[in-house]
Amino acid sequence: MMALSGYPLGISVQAVDVVDNKIVDPVTKHIINNSLDRVIEEVNAITVEFESIPEDLLELVHGSGKLKPSVEAILTGADRVREKKLLEKLEIANCPFEIVTDVEELDAAVDKLGEKLIIKASRDGYDGYGQWRLQNQSDLPELKLKLSKLNLHKVPLIVEKMLNFDRELSLVAVRSSKGDIAYYPLAENLHYQGQLHVSIAPAPKVDEALSQQAQEIFNKLAESLDYVGVLAVEFFQIGEQLLVNEIAPRVHNSGHWTMQGSDTCQFENHLRAVRGLPLGSTKVTSPTAMINIIGCKDFARDMLSIPGCHLHWYGKTPRKKRKMGHFNLCADNYAELGNTMLALAEYVPIEYFPMLKDEAARLLKL
Template sequence: MKVLVLGAGQLARMMALAGAPLNISISAYDVNSDNIVHPLTQQLLGNGLAQALADADVVTAEFEHIPLPVLAQCQQSGKFLPGAQAIQVGGDRRLEKSLLQTAGVATSAFTVINNETDFNAAIAQLGLPLVFKSALAGYDGKGQWRLKDAAAAPALWQELAAFLAADPQQAIVAEQFIRFDREVSLVGARNRHGEIKVYPLTENHHVNGVLSVSLARPLDTALQQQAEQMFTAVAEQLNYVGVLAIEFFDVQGKLLVNELAPRVHNSGHWTQQGADCCQFANHLRAACGLPLGSTALIRPTLMVNILGEDQVPNSILELPALGLHWYGKTKRAGRKMGHINLSANSTAELKARFAQLIDLLPAATFPELEQMLQQL
C-alpha cells in the first residue's frame, strides 16, 4: 500500500516509521516546493502533484493549512482521507465553529468579525475579556489577540484592521475568554466502516501558546465519556476517516471544544510508548482500510516537546522507559525539533522519573516543567 502525505514535516516522518512494519510505503508532497520527497531522508522522489496522486493508493495530510487548489485536486482523485471538507474545517475557524454548532458540541460563544461594526458588536454581545483569533493560518498561539479593557479597543481595532486589509480572505473570530481549570485533548480514530476508538484524555501544558508537556494517565471516567461523545459527534458529522484530535477547555468538569485538528497531533505523541498502537499507525490503519489497533493506556506516559534546540544531554537516555525522537530539522528559535517520551508503571513512579528528567534538562530551554511536575 502506498500512502501520499500532504506535507513533509515531522508528522509525515513519524507516519513513515509507523507504516513500515505494516508494509505501508509513505511519500510526502511538499506543497511549497511541489516536490515529492521521502519523509525520512528528504530524498527527492519526483515533482508535481499529479504524479504524486497517480503513484498513491491513499492520500492524507499532516497539516490543515493547505492551498485550496491542492485540496480540490486531491479530492478529485477519490483517494483523499479524511477529505477536503475536514481539512478546510481544521484550517478555518469560521467553518470549525459552524461545524461544532451543527454537531451540537459545546464551544465558547463567538462572533465573526469582518469590519469595525462587527468588532464593536462583538464587544457589546460577548462582553470582556475577549480573545480574537485569525480565521485562517493560526496555530501555536499565532494570530491571536486579547482585549481586557474597553479603553484599549480603538488601538486593537487599528491592529486588527491592518491584519484584515492584508488578506481579503481573512477574518477574525471573537471568542469569550474562558477561565478554564486545565487544557485537555482527545485523540481518536474512525475508520471507513464507522468504527471509532479513542485514546485516554491527555492533560496539556502550554508555554507562550506552544505545547510543552502532554500527560496521559487514568482520569475521571465521566470526563472521558463526555469527551468521547463529543468526539463521536464531530467525527460522524464529517464522516471522518483517520485520526482526529480535539482540544478542550475543562471548566469544572464541563468540556468546551477549543479547536479541532484533522490529523495526527502533537498531544498524541505519547502514544508511541503509552499505547499498543500509536496514533500514527492507527491513522494509517484507518486510511488504508485496516482494523484499528488498541487505544488503551498501557502505562502512564508523558511527552516533552524539544523547542528550538538540536541537542539535549545524552545522560537523559540513561533514564528507564525514555524515548528520544528527533525530527531532522535545522535549528531555529521556537521550532519543534523533537520530543521526549517518558513512561512508568504508576503515576507516582512517572512523577519521580519526570523529576529526574527535569534535573538533567536546561531550565532556560525547558521552562515551566516544574509546574507540570506538581500536577502529577
C-alpha cells in the same frame, strides 16, 4: 513519524511539499524523481499531516477518490469560521464567540462578550501565532489599530470570550471507513505562550462520565464529516462540562505520547484507517508525559540513561518557538512519572522547558 510507523506494516509513505508540489522522502528529506500526477495515480491512499494546504492541491487529490479524511474535514480544521459553524450546527458546546470582518465590529463584540477576549485569525494561526488578547477595554483602540492592517474580509477574526476554565484536555481517536472507532484516553495539556509544552496521558482525575462526554462529541463530529483517520478534539473543562476549543483533522501533538504509552500509536492507527486495515488497540501501556522540545538546539543525550525516557528528535533547523522534537517519559504511576520529569530537568536547558518542574511537582501530589 507516520512514515516510520508504516514500514513495519509494509506501507511506504511519500510526502508532497505543498510549496512546490515536489515529492519528498519524509525520512531522508531527499527529493524523489517523480511527478505529482504520477504519484497520485500510483498510490493506494492519500492523507494529510496538517490542514493548511492550498485548496487547488486538495481538489486535485480529492479528484482521485483516494483522499482520507475528506476535503470537507480538512477545510473545516483549517478555517475557524467553518469549524464554529459546524459546532453550532451539531449543537456542540464551545466558547461564546463572534465573527468579525471589520475592526469596527470589535466594539460590539466587547459589549456582547465582555472586555476579556481572545482574538484568533480564522486561518493559518497555530502555536500562539495569529492570536491576540484583550484584557481591558481601555486597550481596545490600540488593538484595533494593529488589526486594521489585516484583510479581515479575506481572513475574518474569531473573537472568543476568555473563559476561566479548570484545565485543557484533548481526545485523540481514530475512525475507520466502516465507522469503527478506537479512542485513546483523554490527555491533559499544558500550554505556555499559546503553545503546547506538556501532555499527560491518561489525564489524571477523569471519570467515566467525562470520558463518555468527550467520546460522544467526537462521534458527532466524525459522523458528520464521514471521517476516516485520526481526529483530535481539544477541550476546555469547566466543572463537569467540556467545551470544544478546536478540532484537528490529523495526527496531533497531544497524541505523540502514544508512541511509547499505547499499544498502537496514533501514526500507525491513522495509516491503518486510511488503508482500510483493522484498527489497532489503543490500550494504555503506561502513564506517559510528552514534553515538547521547543526552539532548543541540539544537546547531549545523557538523559537517555533515565529509565522510561524516549527521545524523538526531528532534525530541524532551530528557531524560536519551533518544535524540534519531543520526549516521551513512561512510568508505572503518576508519582514515578513526576520523579522522572524532575530527573529530566537535570539534563536539559531548563529555560526551554518552563512547565517541566511545576508539572512534576503537581504529579507528585496526586
